[in-house]
Amino acid sequence: MQVSLRKWFATGSPWVWLNAGAVAISVVLVLGLLGVVATRGLVHFWPASLQEYQFTDHSGAQMSVLGERVQREQVTAEQIRNSGIAVPEDVEILDRQLIKVGNRELYGSDFRWVLERQLSNLTYPENAVTIERREWGNFYGFIVGVKENGELIAEQTPADNDLWQEVKQRTVRATQIYKTIQDLEGGAIGAINYQLEKLRLKERALELKGLDTAENLAHLQAEKSALQAQYASLEKELMDLYTPFKRDSLLVVTADGQQKEINFSEIVRLYQPNSQSLWEKVQHYVMKLLEFVSDDPREANTEGGIFPAIFGTVLMVMIMSLIVTPFGVVAAVYLREYANQGFITRTIRIAVNNLAGVPSIVYGVFGLGFFVYFIGGNLDELFFAPALPSPTFGTPGLLWASLTLALLTLPVVIVATEEGLSRIPRSVREGSLALGATKFETLMRVVIPMASPAMMTGVILAVARAAGEVAPLMLVGVVKLAPNLPLDVNAPFLHLERKFMHLGFHIYDVGFQSPNVEAARPLVYATALMLVVVIAVLNLTAIAIRNRLREKYRALDM
Template sequence: MQISLKDWVRSGSPWIWLSASAVAISVVLVLGLLGLIASRGLVHFWPATLQEYTYTQTQDLQIQVLGEQVQREEVTAEQIRNSGIQVAEGVDLLARQLIKVGNRDVYGSDFRWALENQLSNLNYPTYATSFERREQGNFYGFILGIKDQGQLVAEQEKGSNQLWPAVTERLEKTLRIHQQIEDLEKGAIGSINYQLEELRLDKRRLELKGQATPENLAPLEAKQAAMQADYAQLETQLRTLYQSLATSSLVVVTADGQSKEINFSTIVRAYQPNNMSLGQKLGHYFAKLWEFVSDDPREANTEGGIFPAIFGTVMMVLIMSLLVTPFGVITAIYLREYARQGFITRLIRIAVNNLASVPSIVYGVFGLGFFVYFIGGNLDKIFYPEAAPSPTFGTPGLLWASLTLALLTLPVVIVATEEGLSRIPRSVREGSLALGATKLETLWRIVIPMASPAMMTGVILAVARAAGEVAPLMLVGVVKLAPNLPLDTNAPFLHLERKFMHLGFHIYDVGFQSPNVEAARPLVYATALMLVVVIALLNLTAITLRNRLREKYRALDV
């Protein structure tokens, strides 16, 4: 039996297929976007092969170039001529490569564009070494010797590898010393500095109250003297560690014959990618991935890790969720269960819905003026006068950023909770009241548990939006580099007044404010992927909780 086109359209089948096609296209686009971000970001951590070329700049000038091929593209001959390079007539397209040559302190730039017809004698030197440094980016070259106290103690010919075991041994020793220094500075010394600052504030507090008598100051001065004695010992230990770092250095040479001396203390990692097996490359890859998610950034955020940004993002979202959930739920309960349904209530709902469309930067300006300057400034005057003129809460920080984003996402939670409350039939409420329960008991034991999945939906939507916001955070707490995490071992442990790092702002800073755009580009993709992963994990946690609540109260649902 044949169905006419008109009947087929009336059956609704075209709209089903259209909806399914739209969903499929959306899924493909999302997966494609994630695949692009992942491929561009994750490949950055793989140890790239080092290639050596003869680069012919002019007929009379040829130099050796060692580096990584980053990008290959085709350009028109007209573009090349406009840059001042001679191109033979009749040529329309030319291929060129972007080569990461490193050695910024030698060449002045990490990257160099070169036409492929200017490159010749391609080879892959087995013992070419890549040095990741704490400053000045990567260095690519060949090991010539080792110096101790400025004296050459071991040397080898270019292209030999007999010093490699000694180099790795000294580098491991240096890295252990660096770890001891970091533990000392961030641990014991950081704790003493924090306690000394608290003692200074205690003295200032006594002065403001007119109680700075010798009897009251004596215990504080005794504590200060003991801490300063401990600090002096730690400072001596720290100085000894720093002195031990400066004793050994490495003599290397670039591909074009320029010699360079690199102190072992400036090297983070050294490896020979052309001499690594597949297993060694995999080990290097996962070590770099772990460094990316667990270490602090360096080199203007273009090297190292992003752990402070991950920590700051998660901490801000958790605090924001704790703040927005009770306010949103209480507001929705009042509007749905207690408020008289009339013009005023409808006006409030319209205002709440309109708040969801306000640009986020407006919330940032409001947070800066109201939370930071007004509330924070008054808190400083009332509770922290001894810290003046340095602000405590009267400056952007984690608390104000969380409150601003809670205000930003509040309409989402209110609307989602109201929708959940409206789905609960009136008969359930009436049955509870008929059995003798009060209205409050009905809400607490029946209505709110049944509406909890809808509340979690609102929280999920709030988390998804808040985690990716950047504009308001630039005004109320986020910074390029935070010296201390908001959470540490010093009381009160969670420091809500501190500034913090954020993955979204980190992407903006690295992508648009970095002095070395080409070096930063892979990290932009990698950080964007990490932001997506963090948001997905937070949402999955909330979704899991929502599903458990839904299963728990399924018997009451209709």
């Protein structure tokens, strides 16, 4: 028996099975983690049913509660007694629910923990309405009337549903006007403001040079007057839109009888989840998912979408890749093909390997001090003096964030490229040189193309690390909410000096800095899932390019 075991271990089979088991466990753990993140994040967009209860507090007073059940858990009676609520001595375990009651301006909080023993008379009223607002979160209640220009034009009792179609039509109308206003403010008016700021900087530049004479300023004043005339016309058009936008309002009443007037301009959407069919719920779910990936955030990032964060993450990674790839490849080619393989070269390789282990926050501090304050500050003094004291490049922005992450991932690209270059047989180089090619031609036409899959491997590893980094970005460019995207229709189109949003920082901000933790928790999971998806898409794109290069130059390996 012992002899057979020794032979079995000598074959190496146990280690193969051990490695296979470790890989299988890792895959299961990763898939399980992604499953938890996906289920907890994606379920948030499903239209939850509204439940109405009779709630009896510890003093015996009763009130009606309307809201969504978010969570159910068991707690010990001791915990409840410590909170000041009387519980019979023979009770050890109690069930409680976390209910999203909304109506923050009335109740002070969107969520409420209640014991199930305090709830009774559970119903699902079909005419209960969920109102998603641009501010103050969701409102749950019953429609009782519609106002136009402050005059009540229609009303109903909370038990009726006669006004539902009228309310939906007015909501659609207000939403269309809101989109028109947003397009006007972010489009034509935004472009005029950008041009006016450029003219102001030109005037300031002439003033600094002492050339602000009447002749030199005349054409600038003419341009400014034309722009101001356009602005006045657009502003009047905007005011004409705001008047009907603010015209209508909705009267709603809560389950406990409190009445509230909500202007239709404040409403994002409203729906009656208890009366929706399955198909309507599916449509609602798809619409919410599309909003999540295509809209701007609102309500301190706890509502709305994450499009600016997705856009900023992808754009930063692309710029970082364009910076780090040539520098990493050139450094690796020099170390492997040109440098004398002596003490200095070995020391450089050791330094490169050690740089890969430096904490990312150290790179952030370096980027802030060197890129932002030193290089950016000098660029402002040389080229953007008219804008001072407001910094242009002397403040954290997209360019400095990309450069910092390029520096952080540079060792990965150098090491991967060197490994690829070392695998190229010496005979290939000698054959090329024997045919009359120079060393540079051999590198450019033979060696580097054959090593390109390894270079792409380095880029893949760099993208995977850079896309998930947060600590250095907090110092060199990322912000909680960016008013403008770094890429727009205003020249020079790509604004490298602007701050941007990032999915990793968005997760940190929503999860740990949000004023409404319970409301933000599902968005943390959903945003984390989106970050994984973005990284996977970027990596799969790079892998596809690497595979094409590998197939293209396979003949050279043979």
